[in-house]
Amino acid sequence: MTRLMRYVLILTTGIVIGISLSVASYSPQNPRRTAAAGDLILLHEVIETVETYYVDQLSHEQLVNAAIGGIFNMLDSHSAFLNVEQANDMQSSNRGEYYGFGFELAANKQALIIQTAFPDSPAATAGLQTGDKVLACNQQAVNGNNQQQILEQIKLAAQQKQPIKLQLARGQTRFEVAIKPASIRLHSVQAKLLADNYLRITHFQQDTAQDVQHWLQLWQQPQISGLVLDLRDNPGGLLEQAVAIADMFLDQGVIVATQGRYINANGVFYASAGTQISKVPVVIIINKGSASAAEILTAALHDHQLATVVGETSFGKGTVQSLIPNLYDRSSMIKLTTARYTTPNGKMLDTQGIEPDIKVTSQDGDDSLTMATNIARVGYPVKQDQQFNAAISWIETHNQ
Template sequence: MHQLIRNFCCFVLGAGVALSLNISSSEQALSKSIYYDSDYPLLVDVIDTIETYYVDQVDRKTLINGAIKGIFNQLDPYSGFLNEEGYQALNDANRGEYFGFGFEVATDDGQITIVTPFKDSPAERAGIEAGDKIIKFNDMQVDETNYQAVLTEIRFHSTHNFGINLTVKKINSHQEVSFTLQPDFVYIQSIESQIIDGDIGYIHLTSFQEGAADAIMKQAKEWQNIALKGIILDIRNNPGGLLEQAISIADLFLEQGKIVSTNGRFFDANEDYYASGQSIFTHLPMAVLINKGSASASEVLAAALQENHRATLLGETSFGKGTVQSIIPILGHSNAVKLTIANYSTPNGNNIHEKGIDPDIEISISSVTDTPNVPIIDSENVQENSYDQQVASAIAWIDGR
């Protein structure tokens, strides 16, 4: 099995492969460490000494930033310090808009990998696809060893409206292709929906941003007078977002049962979330599409629906991110700390971190197109829905119900 090292994409790229909560700054009012009085002066003394005696002049801000960077190097890759611009950009992304290049990345088998390009973003318009491997950034060879440096450079280029050059190895052909991207405003609609095959409701959930649950509820009301045969919820290439939205959306589809559990070191990080009892599309069969780009909040939702026997999952094994991050504002500043505060487990108590969620019915694009005898789909359906073989499989599954 491939070893996956999954990292959080910096916010200028998108919403991030993240599952996040917001914690008010008042919660920082924790008791001082017993080492505070001795350790803090030591850090200040080190900075003062370097600033005074080092052979080359280094300003204090640079030294402090270096100290902060060193702290987060000791933590997991999903934690980090957000300066004012970064904090604002992350808030914008959670509202579905930001300025950047429009792709999410992680590291996979030692390479920087595209998790997803967002619709109508500079990345998608250029032809970048989920699964492409970035091998050069601005003519510099890159891999997981300089991953953080690449993210810093991408953030810098986005903030200053500079273009970037990427060379990627394509997921399907393995050919090396170069792209030049200019940052642009990226607008993410939380859902896209339509009636397909005459009587099946299709909802493509692209992001767990603010208002996503409300958007699904609104769509359900618009369909309430239509005699639907089933529901397809598509969360492929959805990199995650707000935990509260994942819980709310799962609650919409569940009449009862546990949605997710979180556990961490401080009291408020430990919680069990349950369905409230009011649900939509109660009597309709439901198929959920997942793939390797379904991460974090997508996995919370998928596991809740699968393990409560509300939906059947079709597609490929998901990304595998089982941690929760909080955005903690720094008192008196416009900065914030993005910190991993908890792990989460599925309703059955499973930890999916670095494992992912297996679909009930595995449907990879290659297996559908290369193998003529797929039990759940016939050749006629494949031809009629050649634009998306996995959607065709979901339609066939609902028809079979």
Template sequence: MMTVVRILFAAGLSLALGVASLQAQEQELAAPLPLNELRTFAEVLDRIRSAYVEPVDDATLLENAIRGMLEGLDPHSAYLEPEAFQGLQDSTTGQFGGLGIEIGQEDGFIRVISPIDDTPAARAGIEAGDLIIKIDDQPVKGMSLVDAVNLMRGEAGSKVTLTLVRGTGSPFEVELTRAVIRVASVRSEELESGYAYLRITQFQNNTGDEVRRSLGSLNPNGELKGLVLDLRNNPGGVLQSAVEVADSFLDQGLIVYTQGRLSNAEMRFSATSNNPSRGVPLVVLINGGSASASEIVAGALQDHARAVIMGTDSFGKGSVQTVLPLNNDRALKLTTALYYTPNGRSIQAQGIVPDIHVERGRVTQEREEAGYREADLQRHLGNINGEERTTRQVQAERSERRQDTDYQLSQALNLLKGLNITRSRQ
């Protein structure tokens, strides 16, 4: 089983339920207290207080017990102390401190789930799936996830060295400088005439609005021939933002629904008629680092046949966490529901399976031999259309673009071009 946490607690708030209403329903579902187990708990507490090799105060023991209760439920439920609670809130506004990676615990080691774009981890070349075996020369085998996080976080500007293993390769070291990370959740650009690229790094509170603005600037007159929506290595975030992003590409129909034991945990989200994408052909890129809110968007667009999903299987986090503030600057992050795609698919521990499976790779181009084109020759005949392209012009057009080094993106762009060619010939 894998336990997942974002460095400096950057996992997104998935769903906010009414606390008062939730507490009322909790009381309705409350069962009689298990007296035998409570007696055992009291006995264990007393034995530790009297017999443990060093004195431990009652507050520490009780906080450890609370933490253990939450961690024993599932990988995503947690007891948030003040610093963790504040960090969780900071992450949804796009600013937090750390290295910029989401990590998980697997078989006693720490594995990278996803690096975040434009952060120290991403710039250092850390990749999803990398195994962290040492932090500043301290082996992580058997180390708790909390202890690993504490070692990796620190003051902005300070350095930390990670020893990693990638696949079956040899261990290698990466030195990173900690930073206050400000994440721009959406960025866009034109790949080439008529085709655009929209990247979402994580789902923050304002991501839906940013996507709508980007679509407006990319496709002001509805002439865009194709769009690539990149959700790779996007670990998720705010549920409402995922709904808003999916709604930007859909005219109607269900986007996602949730089911849990409490009635407040059963919610349905549907698309509105305000669709700024104007039906532009769409390819969505996903991979093993696409989780939670990313899977909601990909699943909705796949079920409605609105987009072609391309890449590799997503992470498979289909649960909803509710953050319940306590009265002492602490909070519970509790799994309260599972979410389902419009067709009723639960992707928990399964993930979104792409329509077209394309593994990660890098496009390499052989250098074209120096030579001449007809347009380079003196006294060449002109073109009746008035268009001529010399060797120098062709080479200038081949300057490196994003799709020239990203194989999955290149395949997505080629698919969009193919769709437009076949449609134009019908």
């Protein structure tokens, strides 16, 4: 057989095998793959038809983005498709680097709510507070149908280094602020040596556990008499950081468990032997802005009876998000809710939150508690912080 004939035979055989495999792939023996292929063809035809015949011109990219957006509109507000810039922003935020306005929003059916304003950020400088309701952005009123559009508008303004004007409501008061984006270096841990040691964790980024460990080791000499762990207005962050901090207090037992539909979303995180701190009173302060990883840490220490919780009912975000790279476009990512978590006692916190042992509201203080007196502490700038005062009072009571 000549070399040319051999090549033709090999090529023909390859084509026949390829066709056979294609036919086998879409044969009735593979109904799921056949249905998926049909759905993709249908979606392609819809996009092509609209792109060709719709009265106004729309690009192919616009229609694809609209189709992707339609999928995520069916999911919870924590799931999203992240383009290249958004994916980079998410990863920078996890590293503690951020360019923007310095606030996080939580969406409900009718409104956008300020969940937290990061310390020393443009949002904090402008006076934004947890619980403020966003009524309008750049004169566009917020309603139940355009929340995602408003969020995209805010993100785009940050990316383009443009200021925004927000109309807000705080109780019965309405006001307007103008905010310019800026480069922000997020420090997630603040520590002070007061009457008792005080640690504030604003969020959980890649170096949070390392910073907490640094302060706990520093405070071993002399031995500390108590610890106030302030998680107020902490929106959460990296799950593994909250788990690592909980492990510093626990030497055995469950820290948190996750439950999802795919096998890798199911897991139980256990404490390892040894602790960084033990046999001292610990009080955790939470409020309605404490969410996600902050609730995981709080529940882990509380359920193991290692901490008393003071403050207000927490936010109640009991879901875990994963960042999943796209195989087709590796620079974009999908942020997807992949699991719900349960506390060591088996409780799901989604929409429920953590109820404090000692309820102290930030507005009214805690006049009903005989143990929580208004103690003015030298070195602590907020003299009327009733939640902090309640935490100090509890520690002092249990050190007697």
